[in-house]
Amino acid sequence: MRSATAIVIGAGHSGLAMSWHLTARSIDHVVLERGEIAHSWRTERWDSLRLLTPNWQSRLPGHGYAGADRDGFMTMPEVVHFLQRYAEVSRAPVIPGVRVTQVRREGESYELATSQGAWRCRQLVIASGACNLASVPPLSAGLPAKVTSLTPMQYRRPDLLPDGGVMIVGASASGVQLAREIQAAGRRVVLCVGEHVRMPRTYRGRDIQWWMDAIGAMDLGYDAAENIERARRLPSPQLVGTPERATVDLNSLRQAGVELVGRLAGLHDGKAQFSGSLANVCALADLKMNRLLAAIDAWVTGSGLKERFGDPHRDAPTVVGAGTKLSLDLTAEGIGTVIWATGYRPDYSWLDVPVLDRHGRIKHDGGVVDAPGLYVMGLPFMRRRKSSFIDGAADDAADLAAHLHGSLDRAAA
């Protein structure tokens, strides 16, 4: 059995950032990667996807974007290259092609069964990602057999879809991006809209992510959030990364021809039923967006730098037609595909340590898991709002590496 003081599972941005900090602290460690570096970014994303954060915001410990298009958005091959380069320059001890199949606590250690033999460590960092599995609601069982069911992890591009219309369930970042490109490819698109987060791509001449960073929203700590459980479950904002910095919202999708309906509430006998709550979820999202914009305006006023930015404005409220459909006969209306853009969750099926709650979520305090020497990274709002962003890995890895180091010292004392 091979061993290391610390093992990091996953060589994505989180795992590599942690590795950098462990190296800086001279803590002997390896990074076990089931595939190659940035595996999920290579294999589990659709073709057109770009990061939702601008290039300058990909700030990792000891590494950053060095190209000319600082305000652009990386394509997936660019993200893969960026992380590969990071692993090289930081000399991360990555062992690729090692899939962890089981983790058990054994005395003072963790024992890992992998596709390439067993490992033992004192300290274990789970950096295997927050989006390993697509969450598909149980009512999907009612989908007619003739309709193809896909998750965004399986979807690649519009021309690979079966013939016919497409119903997309969920209007967070994934759902609105797929609706936009599938409609643009000439398909009929029905978008089921539950609670969502509306955001303009740019505001007062800057990217919305620039503003979130500037006003300190991304650094808000998990212990300072008003309702952390709700904050952690918040859907991703309706954003798309495009060279033209397009805003994608429900109004623009409607104008492009996407049919908006309420949250998918039932699926029986080939018929989909939609909630009558569409107007309210849109009102909630409009009000929330305007509160964010008001916070930005207040920051600008307080900064005394008003002349550096454009004028404040508010986008039109989301239009919800009185004739919004409450049901759709999928078979009769020729819907060939349903895409479940209903969120993602981590896969802990290999984790044989009792640290999951009744929802299957890992119990942790800002990434410090409820078991000695066990850490997790990259979960939504884990230590701060930016924890699940590439830009959040640096601060989280610094904090957790310090904690990990401290617990090694305590054990040695």
Place this chain on the structure above:
Amino acid sequence: MTASNSTSAQVKNGVNVEALLGAREALEKAPEAAQFKWRASCEWLNGTHSRSTIEKFFGLGAEQSRDTTFTVEADHPKVFASEDHAPTPVELVLSGLASCLTAGVAAIAQRRGIQLHSVKATLEADMDIQGILGIDDDVRNGFGAIRVHFDIRADADEDDIKALVAQSQKRSAVFDIVTNPTAVFVTVN
């Protein structure tokens, strides 16, 4: 900004938010106690006139009784060749929705430290009665649409008041019941 996110002692909307938050915290730790059963019984009187009786319910792991047994009557108006002893059942549904949303507005205002002065909800629902009369199978029996209008006077700005109403819909049981499908099982002796 006068409104804060914590309950403000100066705000008196008559809602015991501390008790509600305490209950929420307790139920997060004991979700089985959150399982409630609501009940009503209804007896036919004559014609379309009936009387419902509402008393016991189940919750917090036990049968719960109350000091008063309530009755609610329903009938149909004279244009339906009835005697109009009481509101129609569909009007009671509107009343249920209005009461649920209004209670929510008060509770959320208290939680957000917003003093209410008056809250009035006005509701109107469309119905094509060709459905219930069996004239046209393409017409549903129930409402085509429901419109709710709130007039609220409160110590808060317009968007904060709109946010109260939006949050009330988000957390309303009756709003959920009328906007989403529910399985109904009916048995007969």
